[in-house]
Amino acid sequence: MAEPLPICYLNGAWLPLREARISPLDRGFLFADGVYEVIPVYDGRPFRFAAHFDRLTRSLDGIRMRDPHERADWHAIVAELLQRNDATNAALYLQVTRGAEYGRNHAPFPDVPPTIFAFCSPLPDPSAATLERGIAAVTAIDTRWSRCDIKSVALLANVLLRDDATPSGAQETILLRDGLMMEGSSSTVHAVIDGVLVTPPNSERILPGTTRSVVEELADRVDLPRVTRPVTEAELRNAAEVWVASSGRPILPVTQLDGRAVGDGKPGPAWRKIWQAFLVYRNECAKLPW
Secondary structure: OOOOOOEEEEOOEEEEHHHOOOOOOEHHHHHOOEEEEEEEEEOOEEOOHHHHHHHHHHHHHHOOOOOOOOHHHHHHHHHHHHHHHOOOOEEEEEEEEOOEOOOOOOOOOOOOOOEEEEEEEEOOOOOHHHHHHOEEEEEEEOOOOOOOOOOEOOOHHHHHHHHOOHHHOOOEEEEEEOOEEEEEOOEEEEEEEOOEEEEOOOEOOEOOOHHHHHHHHHHHHOOOOEEEOOOEHHHHHHOOEEEEEOOOOOEEEEEEEOOEEOOOOOOOHHHHHHHHHHHHHHHHHHOOOO
């Protein structure tokens, strides 16, 4: 993984990332009391800026925090962060926590200034080998908390679940709960079943993915039938194609699941159509104001 870009934003200041410091009493550090967003940047332009900040506001509402900035202020912070880092293709990470009080109290929530932090990392396109061969994934029982629709910084369960993929050399863990497919440890999951793109419905068990909505829009562009409905574990294991989608890896085909081939073990024709449509759409967006 490439090193992050050098300049970060922290509570109104611009400073070298290596010099950024927060209080050890910050509630994000003590309680994971905060939320975050990851925004892909292509050709110097944040991708789906409005959707990401709509979700940030929803996540803040979900943990009973007020959004600390108006949308125009967020726009200015993001624009300056990209400019200071000369960022072209990057992943922009932004985090808001409830801030630091002098002490450690579960409740009530303190009335203190929030901690706002943002930095960027290089975001390369998937390698040619990945696009040609796809990726491997494993499955695991979903052990996360009950409000996965909040993009919380409390990601220990996700990290441990993602690590389940490591021993076999896989790149993602697809989560199962009550016999149904949920999502990946850090992605939305889509399946092609009988020629139809199927995506589980959003709920408190699933994060409403911004790239998920892109996939759905692109399916309409290329006339790929789609439906939102629950996907059983059996359907997942017998799907013709399985994809994972996220801000950091956009849309990748899963060609092995728990050591078995998905379909014929190669990226499928539906994914190839969606990937080409994504590249076209990404280029279109790069020419638009954000």
